Amino acid sequence: xxxxxxxxxxxxxxxxxxxxxxxxxxxxxxxxxxxxxxxxxxxxxxxxxxxxxxxxxxxxxxxxxxxxxxxxxxxxxxxxxxxxxxxxxxxxxxxxxxxxxxxxxxxxxxxxxxxxxxxxxxxxxxxxxxxxxxxxxxxxxxxxxxxxxxxxxxxxxxxxxxxxxxxxxxxxxxxxxxxxxxxxxxxxxxxxxxxxxxxxxxxxxxxxxxxxxxxxxxxxxxxxxxxxxxxxxxxxxxxxxxxxxxxxxxxxxxxxxxxxxxxxxxxxxxxxxxxxxxxxxxxxxxxxxxxxxxxxxxxxxxxxxxxxxxxxxxxxxxxxxxxxxxxxxxxxxxxxxxxxxxxxxxxxxxxxxxxxxxxxxxxxxxxxxxxxxxxxxxxxxxxxxxxxxxxxxxxxxxxxxxxxxxxxxxxxxxxxxxxxxxxxxxxxxxxxxxxxxxxxxx
Amino acid sequence: xxxxxxxxxxxxxxxxxxxxxxxxxxxxxxxxxxxxxxxxxxxxxxxxxxxxxxxxxxxxxxxxxxxxxxxxxx
Numbered sequence: 218x219x220x221x222x223x224x225x226x227x228x229x230x231x232x233x234x235x236x237x238x239x240x241x242x243x244x245x246x247x248x249x250x251x252x253x254x255x256x257x258x259x260x261x262x263x264x265x266x267x268x269x270x271x272x273x274x275x276x277x278x279x280x281x282x283x284x285x286x287x288x289x290x291x292x293x294x295x296x297x298x299x300x301x302x303x304x305x306x307x308x309x310x311x312x313x314x315x316x317x318x319x320x321x322x323x324x325x326x327x328x329x330x331x332x333x334x335x336x337x338x339x340x341x342x343x344x345x346x347x348x349x350x351x352x353x354x355x356x357x358x359x360x361x362x363x364x365x366x367x368x369x370x371x372x373x374x375x376x377x378x379x380x381x382x383x384x385x386x387x388x389x390x391x392x393x394x395x396x397x398x399x400x401x402x403x404x405x406x407x408x409x410x411x412x413x414x415x416x417x418x419x420x421x422x423x424x425x426x427x428x429x430x431x432x433x434x435x436x437x438x439x440x441x442x443x444x445x446x447x448x449x450x451x452x453x454x455x456x457x458x459x460x461x462x463x464x465x466x467x468x469x470x471x472x473x474x475x476x477x478x479x480x481x482x483x484x485x486x487x488x489x490x491x492x493x494x495x496x497x498x499x500x501x502x503x504x505x506x507x508x509x510x511x512x513x514x515x516x517x518x519x520x521x522x523x524x525x526x527x528x529x530x531x532x533x534x535x536x537x538x539x540x541x542x543x544x545x546x547x548x549x550x551x552x553x554x555x556x557x558x559x560x561x562x563x564x565x566x567x568x569x570x571x572x573x574x575x576x577x578x579x580x581x582x583x584x585x586x587x588x589x590x591x592x593x594x595x596x597x598x599x600x601x602x603x604x605x606x607x608x609x610x611x612x613x614x615x616x617x618x619x620x621x622x623x624x625x626x627x628x629x630x631x632x633x634x635x636x637x638x639x640x641x642x643x644x645x646x647x648x649x650x651x652x653x654x655x656x657x658x659x
Numbered sequence: 660x661x662x663x664x665x666x667x668x669x670x671x672x673x674x675x676x677x678x679x680x681x682x683x684x685x686x687x688x689x690x691x692x693x694x695x696x697x698x699x700x701x702x703x704x705x706x707x708x709x710x711x712x713x714x715x716x717x718x719x720x721x722x723x724x725x726x727x728x729x730x731x732x733x
Contacts, residue, residue: 519726526722529673529715536680537708543687544701551694 235324242328247320252330253339254284259310264290266297270316270330285329286318296335303337304345315339351456351481360463364487367468370436372507373500375404377428377435377467379421382409386441386472386493393497401504406435412442412473418455425461432466439500440482441472441493453480462486472496615647625652633658663696665703668710680707 229237254270261267266288272281288296300308308314317334355361376394380387387407394403408427411420421440428438440462453473459481462469468487472495473480483489490496607613611621622630625641636642638658644651668676683704686692692700 515726519722522722522726526715526719529677529711532677533708533711533715536677536684536704539684540701540704540708543684544697547687547692547697548694550690550692 232324235322239322239324242320242322249317249319249333251315251336252318253313253315254282256308256312256314257310259308261293264293266293268310270314285327286316286332287329288332292333296332300335300337300340304340308335312340313342348454348479348481351454351459352484354456355459355463355481355485358460360460361485362463364463364465364469364485367466367487369468369487369503372504373436373468374402374504375434375436376406376500377438378405378407379410379424379428379438379440380407380442380493381412382407384412384442390439390441390472390493390497393494394500397501397504399501399505399508401501401508403500403504413452417452418458421453421458422461425465429466435467437487437500438465438467438469439472439493439496440469440486441496453482455481458482459485470496470499612647615645618647621645663699663703668706671707671710673711673714676707676711680704680711683707 252270254272257269257271259266259268268286268288269283270286271283273279274281297308300314315336316330316332317336318330318332320328321331322328352361378387378390380390391405394405408424410424411417425438428435462471462482463485469482470488470490471480471482471486472490472493473482488499490499615621622636622642622644624630625643630636630642636655636658638655640655642653642655644653671679683700687697687700687704
């Protein structure tokens with residue numbers, strides 16, 4: 218090399234060289250400049266953030282340029298917060314960023330950019346702006362939440378897949394789905410579509426239309442593709458495709474790209490997952506929940522049945538134990554009733570019949586006395602009458618010297634007029650009768 | 660004396676059988692119980708208990724058979 222110093226002149230130590238380099242880099246062109254690049258290998262250590270900024274070839278993704286960068290601990294949180302506020306996501310590897318930095322040279326660590334600020338809107342970028350516009354339009358159309366509001370069928374077993382034929386993502390999905398240890402019987406039908414490039418949206422819509430014509434044969438749609446480069450994802454940021462997904466009558470699971478790659482489909486689909494494998498896992502978990510619910514129901518049924526049976530058993534045993542006692546008690550109660558009746562009867566005899574009897578007896582006695590008195594009174598009266606009768610009798614009159622005159626036919630003559638001359642009369646005296654003929658009547 | 664008429668136990672539902680059993684026991688405990696019917700009641704109650712118990716046993720066996728299919732697979 219012309220102009221090179223001869224090597225016998227005094228050589229530079231690394232330190233001296235570094236010092237020269239550091240001096241050469243201390244120029245205003247490298248001081249506080251805005252730099253754009255993709256963030257890779259971001260890592261935190263001792264509060265500081267270390268990373269690399271790279272430029273990749275748009276077609277091959279090969280790294281064309283790379284430089285180390287650092288955020289010191291005193292400003293790293295502030296930059297992270299600002300970025301998150303502006304973009305809605307954390308500062309992380311894989312993002313395209315615009316940072317304010319100063320090129321610094323350190324004897325041990327070499328050249329690096331010390332970052333002091335970040336421009337989040339750069340990262341949001343053109344693609345993101347377009348994405349937001351699409352979402353705003355879907356919202357204005359009133360369709361943005363339709364697919365997410367759909368009721369998931371139970372269980373989700375019949376799956377229509379929109380994917381490229383032979384794609385690794387589809388293989389991952391099917392492998393995962395059928396390797397479930399629980400042997401859930403999924404049925405999968407592939408509707409092939411172009412999953413990258415300009416025909417993506419049109420092709421996916423055609424596949425959805427084909428599924429829509431047989432909508433009763435499926436429980437859900439799964440749209441998947443392999444990782445691919447992030448630029449490919451922009452073909453999914455399509456209004457027509459997003460509107461189709463949003464209004465699709467079956468729930469749509471979107472598994473396009475990876476965590477950091479979002480498309481508008483992720484906002485309208487009923488379910489978004491990071492990878493095809495994750496889509497399969499989600500379906501398996503959901504079916505597993507159904508199985509678990511069934512098993513739980515079975516356990517509940519068993520428990521309820523067992524409980525009811527135990528209750529029935531207890532009740533029967535109780536009745537069984539009670540029956541003999543109850544029967545004997547009934548007999549004893551009846552016997553007691555009989556005894557009571559007997560006692561009551563005895564009581565009735567004592568309280569009613571005996572007094573009645575004695576009353577009857579007394580009445581008999583009284584009757585005897587009374588009747589005797591009546592008889593004797595009657596006798597006395599008779600005796601008295603007889604005495605009177607004796608005193609008043611014709612015999613007594615006759616004895617006193619009177620006589621009775623009758624006609625021969627027995628008719629008593631009480632006046633002289635009754636006795637005509639020639640009449641035969643019979644005169645009765647106390648000591649006998651004389652018969653006479655009336656010879657003179659005066 | 661009017662003899663109570665009993666439905667054959669086989670024709671009763673479990674619930675009806677238990678309800679009848681309960682009612683018989685209550686009758687037997689009360690003063691309404693006719694001594695002439697006591698033996699009949701006791702026999703009927705015994706019959707009901709035997710029938711209910713046999714049905715429980717059968718049901719239990721059936722339950723076990725049915726639910727055996729639902730136990731988690733290995």
